Amino acid sequence: MLSFESDYTTGAHPRILQRLTETNMEALPGYGNDIYCESACEKIKKACGCSEAEVFFLVGGTQTNAVIISSILQKYEGVIAARTGHVSLHEAGAIENTGHKVLELPQTDGKLEASSIKHFIEEFYQDENHEHMVFPGMVYLSHPTEYGTLYTKKELTDIAEVCREYQIPLFMDGARLGYGLMSRNTDLSFQDIASLCDVFYIGGTKVGALCGEAVVFTKNNKPRHFVNLVKRQGALMAKGRLLGIQFDTLFTDNLYFDISRHAIDMAEQLKDIFREKGYPFYLESPTNQQFILIENERMERLREKVRFGFWERADENHTVVRFATSWSTTPEDLEQLRSIL
Amino acid sequence: MLSFESDYTTGAHPRILQRLTETNMEALPGYGNDIYCESACEKIKKACGCSEAEVFFLVGGTQTNAVIISSILQKYEGVIAARTGHVSLHEAGAIENTGHKVLELPQTDGKLEASSIKHFIEEFYQDENHEHMVFPGMVYLSHPTEYGTLYTKKELTDIAEVCREYQIPLFMDGARLGYGLMSRNTDLSFQDIASLCDVFYIGGTKVGALCGEAVVFTKNNKPRHFVNLVKRQGALMAKGRLLGIQFDTLFTDNLYFDISRHAIDMAEQLKDIFREKGYPFYLESPTNQQFILIENERMERLREKVRFGFWERADENHTVVRFATSWSTTPEDLEQLRSIL
Amino acid sequence: MLSFESDYTTGAHPRILQRLTETNMEALPGYGNDIYCESACEKIKKACGCSEAEVFFLVGGTQTNAVIISSILQKYEGVIAARTGHVSLHEAGAIENTGHKVLELPQTDGKLEASSIKHFIEEFYQDENHEHMVFPGMVYLSHPTEYGTLYTKKELTDIAEVCREYQIPLFMDGARLGYGLMSRNTDLSFQDIASLCDVFYIGGTKVGALCGEAVVFTKNNKPRHFVNLVKRQGALMAKGRLLGIQFDTLFTDNLYFDISRHAIDMAEQLKDIFREKGYPFYLESPTNQQFILIENERMERLREKVRFGFWERADENHTVVRFATSWSTTPEDLEQLRSIL
Amino acid sequence: MLSFESDYTTGAHPRILQRLTETNMEALPGYGNDIYCESACEKIKKACGCSEAEVFFLVGGTQTNAVIISSILQKYEGVIAARTGHVSLHEAGAIENTGHKVLELPQTDGKLEASSIKHFIEEFYQDENHEHMVFPGMVYLSHPTEYGTLYTKKELTDIAEVCREYQIPLFMDGARLGYGLMSRNTDLSFQDIASLCDVFYIGGTKVGALCGEAVVFTKNNKPRHFVNLVKRQGALMAKGRLLGIQFDTLFTDNLYFDISRHAIDMAEQLKDIFREKGYPFYLESPTNQQFILIENERMERLREKVRFGFWERADENHTVVRFATSWSTTPEDLEQLRSIL
Numbered sequence A, B, C, D: 001m002l003s004f005e006s007d008y009t010t011g012a013h014p015r016i017l018q019r020l021t022e023t024n025m026e027a028l029p030g031y032g033n034d035i036y037c038e039s040a041c042e043k044i045k046k047a048c049g050c051s052e053a054e055v056f057f058l059v060g061g062t063q064t065n066a067v068i069i070s071s072i073l074q075k076y077e078g079v080i081a082a083r084t085g086h087v088s089l090h091e092a093g094a095i096e097n098t099g100h101k102v103l104e105l106p107q108t109d110g111k112l113e114a115s116s117i118k119h120f121i122e123e124f125y126q127d128e129n130h131e132h133m134v135f136p137g138m139v140y141l142s143h144p145t146e147y148g149t150l151y152t153k154k155e156l157t158d159i160a161e162v163c164r165e166y167q168i169p170l171f172m173d174g175a176r177l178g179y180g181l182m183s184r185n186t187d188l189s190f191q192d193i194a195s196l197c198d199v200f201y202i203g204g205t206k207v208g209a210l211c212g213e214a215v216v217f218t219k220n221n222k223p224r225h226f227v228n229l230v231k232r233q234g235a236l237m238a239k240g241r242l243l244g245i246q247f248d249t250l251f252t253d254n255l256y257f258d259i260s261r262h263a264i265d266m267a268e269q270l271k272d273i274f275r276e277k278g279y280p281f282y283l284e285s286p287t288n289q290q291f292i293l294i295e296n297e298r299m300e301r302l303r304e305k306v307r308f309g310f311w312e313r314a315d316e317n318h319t320v321v322r323f324a325t326s327w328s329t330t331p332e333d334l335e336q337l338r339s340i341l
Helices: A014-022 A035-047 A061-072 A114-126 A153-165 A177-181 A190-196 A226-232 A241-250 A255-276 A296-303 A331-340 B014-022 B035-047 B061-072 B114-126 B153-166 B177-181 B190-196 B226-232 B241-250 B255-276 B296-303 B331-340 C014-022 C035-047 C061-072 C114-126 C153-166 C177-181 C190-196 C226-232 C241-250 C255-276 C296-303 C331-340 D014-022 D035-047 D061-072 D114-126 D153-166 D177-181 D190-196 D226-232 D241-250 D255-276 D296-303 D331-340
Strands: A054-058 A077-082 A102-105 A135-142 A170-173 A199-203 A213-217 A281-283 A289-295 A309-313 A318-324 B054-058 B077-082 B102-105 B135-142 B170-173 B199-203 B213-217 B281-283 B289-295 B309-313 B318-324 C054-058 C077-082 C102-105 C135-142 C170-173 C199-203 C213-217 C281-283 C289-295 C309-313 C318-324 D054-058 D077-082 D102-105 D135-142 D170-173 D199-203 D213-217 D289-295 D309-313 D318-324
Touching: A014 A241, A014 C014, A035 A054, A035 A213, A035 A241, A054 A061, A054 A226, A054 A241, A061 A135, A061 A170, A061 A199, A061 A213, A061 A226, A102 A114, A114 A135, A114 A153, A135 A153, A153 A170, A153 A190, A177 A199, A177 A255, A241 A255, A255 A289, A255 A331, A289 A296, A296 A318, B014 B241, B014 D014, B035 B054, B035 B213, B035 B241, B054 B061, B054 B226, B054 B241, B061 B135, B061 B170, B061 B199, B061 B213, B061 B226, B102 B114, B114 B135, B114 B153, B135 B153, B153 B170, B153 B190, B177 B199, B177 B255, B241 B255, B255 B289, B255 B331, B289 B296, B296 B318, C014 C241, C035 C054, C035 C213, C035 C241, C054 C061, C054 C226, C054 C241, C061 C135, C061 C170, C061 C199, C061 C213, C061 C226, C102 C114, C114 C135, C114 C153, C135 C153, C153 C170, C153 C190, C177 C199, C177 C255, C241 C255, C255 C289, C255 C331, C289 C296, C296 C318, D014 D241, D035 D054, D035 D213, D035 D241, D054 D061, D054 D226, D054 D241, D061 D135, D061 D170, D061 D199, D061 D213, D061 D226, D102 D114, D114 D135, D114 D153, D135 D153, D153 D170, D153 D190, D177 D199, D177 D255, D241 D255, D255 D289, D255 D331, D289 D296, D296 D318
Parallel strands: A077 A102, A077 A135, A135 A170, A170 A199, B077 B102, B077 B135, B135 B170, B170 B199, C077 C102, C077 C135, C135 C170, C170 C199, D077 D102, D077 D135, D135 D170, D170 D199
Antiparallel strands: A054 A213, A199 A213, A281 A289, A289 A318, A309 A318, B054 B213, B199 B213, B281 B289, B289 B318, B309 B318, C054 C213, C199 C213, C281 C289, C289 C318, C309 C318, D054 D213, D199 D213, D289 D318, D309 D318
16 A cells, blocks of 8 residues: 555665675674774764764664663753653653653744753752752754754754753754755754764664664763663664664765655655645645644545554544655655545 | 741651650561551551551652652553652652653642543543553642642542543652641541542651651552562661651641641741731642742842742742741741741 | 674575565555564464464564563562573673662573572572562573573473462573574474473574564563563664564574574584594583683684684683584585684 | 560660750751751761761661662662672662662672672673673672671771772671671771771661661762762652761760670670570671571570571571670670570
């Protein structure tokens, strides 16, 4: 069945499978100490213009969030995040499972605002009882957000400045980073992100890999004995080559960016189709996830022919649904959708 | 200096010290297995009209919250609480330290509403991805709340019904329970609380004891191997007699209720004084904590002569401050305050 | 360079890569809800003769141990393991990170004995203070063990009986299960294991897969909301297909068993070579890992031409080293080793 | 009934109750910020000859161990302890509950040896896989030990040197410190302990207080935001005065040492009685706990007239039992015991 359900329904970009096959019989050291991890690391450092970056490969997004947050925070600290953030809502309490509180702030279209972060931290320090409260120890944001929205360069710079002022690291969840970087409506470059964030990750799972997220520490700030902390969380992959080869391929000949741009092109065409057919948008997303407001009856009929994501009930009669494109969406898929609609 | 800073500035009710002294040389078993713990337990069961209750004594409030919540919740569950709840804000992340998320809901004057709890749980189960979310596993509320407010019998009954409907326990933090029960504006009896809540505790620390909170499981629902779970949290007192003797004294001859009523009488006189002197109240509290709105300059002058609590900034020029009475507040204290004001 | 360093130095069995490629463009649901996971599950149930088994796929061994142990244990319980067990020594404290103690017992050649488990549990219950101690809540063993040794049917049956007697589950870490099942010196069948253990896992990472461990709950005992517990540990793979397709392939046409038998054949030839060359064995292993006692100088020279694992210092002048074969070891590799030795 | 069951069966030294009563109505700040905590702190610093010490008061032993160990260790570290150590065996997994492993070493009469600690750490760093293992991050020992034995100055100095060499802190559990310091067979002074240990605590619960342990950080090494870490563990006492006043009293006019010496005098007389009556000792303890080997039948008869502690079964017919003296043991108690025996 036609599927716009998510950006992780198909396998890997064919070039990745090809490279896995070509390198399959090489005997390589485990745990990320192989030449492909090393090569991928170098390519990523170059791509984001951060020569002193330290790169580490993990398997999935929730795992990466839990590992990074718990390895950076002090025991008396929590992580600031939007109330709709992935770590706040959709990770089954993985952060709390590491003993740390998610300090949830209000958001707009999935985004945190520098001013509200600053206000929160100031209130914290003004509170006479703040020694009895969880210290704000880092800022988590996702780019694109859970709503497909993007931070502008100004917005991210402002947040980074608040972080610098209070000396807490800024962490960007880039599970869909490629789609953010290749959006037609962004002034944030890969280099900007590496420069403004203290740590971020480059999503593979949702951008053409079978699995894998590339964590980038940008300020000589990789936590001490990080491999141990990864292992302790059960997140160290024995055959690290699986991650290294995938990211090495994605960062060869611009593949990561090309396939992300393709997904954006498909998303823009998808938006045109929905506009053309008179469907209202729940919000304006400049990336690969589109949120449509749809009558419940119409939704049920549509569901028989195409798969898409349920987002939330809008009112008695309407629902917000999500259509996602990806590196593997084809113009044929879109044509088929158009004729169904 | 005259102090209305909190309800835990003085020691214990003299009768407690007297009993500690009288029983001091008796050789008693440790860990709560002594006759005084047993006697206190029986008196509490009788007082709350719950013959099948199981009572356990712990040292302090945050400890009690962490022990109860972590020993009742399943690993996939979190606890629903008001965003202003003590477990949400002022326990240094003690709940998250046990691996569980506090699911924070909006509140009114410190209180949760049955409808918002019900709405939250319904939304949770309607979410297609709820297996990726923290399950609502219990409801925490405090009575009196952090703002000194009280639930009505109707409000608590409604919340209890939501809990029964979704089969999650209702837990009441009664750190100041005595002041709630003896308020002039409450229709909730001790028996109602034992009947509506699955577990609650009777605060000693803030109501005349040196330390101690009496946990009451009302529905044959004391967690298995509870002593072990208490020990594991570092909360098991070797000389359990210290807790048993205090609660045995508090629940002899109505002492707990008498000293709580005294504090309420003092609070009502305190309110009269502030009203008389033209100070506005931040909110109407029917218990021993009073929240006054005061000009910053005036506050600074007042501070030189009397101790009170800072609550929060109201605006540029005004602050919300807290005056608390307790079992040990005297009419002379109030006279002195009146003349200072 | 020639490598006998471990059984996870090469990629995946070629048939796995072929199936990943063939199925690559199919749009499949995530998180293990795809047809390949389902199919693999059915094949595994059939292969181990346990029709009521519940199968779940995870990524790596440490992760699997932490997820299973923490999702089965009650908060007051710990897991019994050999002092040399993987969970005791080589997982960076991943079990303790979930809040549970590893109750370490003495071992012989990496194996636990039923009598020492029984003795330990009896002593525990006889201790008057056992409410202050960690309850023995499950037994963990690995088969093959970290030393490549195997439990006999009698030994495993005896351990299972102790577990039944005290009503605690028996958990087998089968990271190298294939090599155990295909050993020439074993009377334990796959069916025996499914029948004797309450939960076990079938290692993929070390037996021909890129990654993946198949957890099998055999007694209708999958923990409630297991997906949530997996997610909470950061262990839920978005593209579950990667695991499903691999195990589906491994359990098609006996592949898992055939490649395991091949590794055993290679190991037996390896043993012959070492015997022939006069190297003493540190212990007799009937599986794919061989532990050789070697003079330090000789070891250093050998290291220049072949990779192998350091195990432990034996004395001033000797070291125990490990040579591992795998599904990908070739007769040519062995010939090359023979000529080097 | 006559009781030698433990050193925490009676209440507090009468002078403590007297001081609690005298100071009862003073309005004091909470959480350890009162003048009695301050005064006690100064007296302790003076008594142990460590002017830069930082002192903090907690309620009980297990709590103190968990707070100190978890607030000092990095996430990748565990604590070295004797296999018979209190943190290893009798704290219901309180240390593991904070996410840290207890690295258990063999012991002799309850004591660790410097050489075995050194050997363990060396082996750890020599292991090629030590990044996959729990790092040794501190040494825990108790003095007196669980067996009532004592470290000599030489032994403790040797252990401290190993700690310095590997830059890990040395932590002494002094739950019964008074009895150790006043033993007739010790060359370790209070000053030695403050100088050799990085952190230790002075037990109150078992040495004349109702509750309380005084933690002493000796090297300007109190963990950052320690109050927050204490609160997070649920260990912060609201009425800190209860702890401050008790320790202030214990460290006034040598009370702590005098009552400890009394307990030792009583223990020596106890030993004489047992020797006189022909009971063999399980081991030689120079402190207030005595371990006697007794025939089971005789034990049962004795039990009818005097309370003592069960320690462990020695063989089919004999049991090791514990008799403890304390500050409150009287010559009359001993006379009574003599006539019973």
